[in-house]
Amino acid sequence: MKTKAAGSENRHLPNRLGIKSWVWGGNYTLERYLYTLHRVTGLGLLLYITLHLAMNGFRLGGVESWIDIMEILGMSGFKVGEYLVAAAFIIHALNGGRLILQHLGYTLGKPKPPVYPYVDSLRRRRPIVWAMLALIVALAVYVLIVFVT
Amino acid sequence: MRETRLKILQYITGIGLFFLVGTHLIVSLLSSGEPTSWESVSGRAASAGWLALFIFLLIFGLYHGIHGLRTIIMELSIPKLPAKVLDWTLLVIGLAIFGYAVYIPINAFL
Incomplete structure (x- = not known):
């Protein structure tokens, strides 16, 4: 007996590559790697939120318990982790904004006749991606300077 | 439509x-x-504004995170029954985390 994939109802092909497709599945464009980065940063932020909420629980133990946990979190390894969380937030937020605008059609531009050599809407709107990446780098460097100083 | x-x-x-x-x-x-x-x-915990911000953050963050995780898992073309189990499991986990996490700022505020 065959089992149908949930939500697919014969409309989609099965995802044969699975997680491997995050890294390679053919001739990927820049946006496809941003898709992977969006998921990786999202999972990292989800892990951070879980740890952050668990850490907040130490507040219930009173002032001594709070000071103890803050001493542990003040160590240099955690500071590096804190910076990575900030960088992940910047990447996830800006790329998420780009995805929302794109999904709603605002950044796709007007349709063009299919004249050879064919250029899809993603490639035509590539400057938006470069601008977003430049902003991500600028903000990540700024936050790094704030962390270091 | 639901999706x-x-x-x-x-x-x-x-x-x-x-x-x-x-x-x-x-x-x-x-x-x-x-x-x-x-x-x-302690200063922030005594403020009603911060309490409201924390609760909104918690609701928005949990929904966004858990729905994002569900999207990643569902992309793997899992069959219908495990998908249903996954939906309910994530809902229960989300509600449990919300219950635990919302208790901390409310307890501190009161």
């Missing part, structure tokens, strides 16, 4: 989180003194 609604909620919570996390970080870091000191934490 579309869930996705639109994902966008709304994402935009909301951008502003809520931004407010959380900017106000915490710009406040006088060390933001993680017991005095600063």
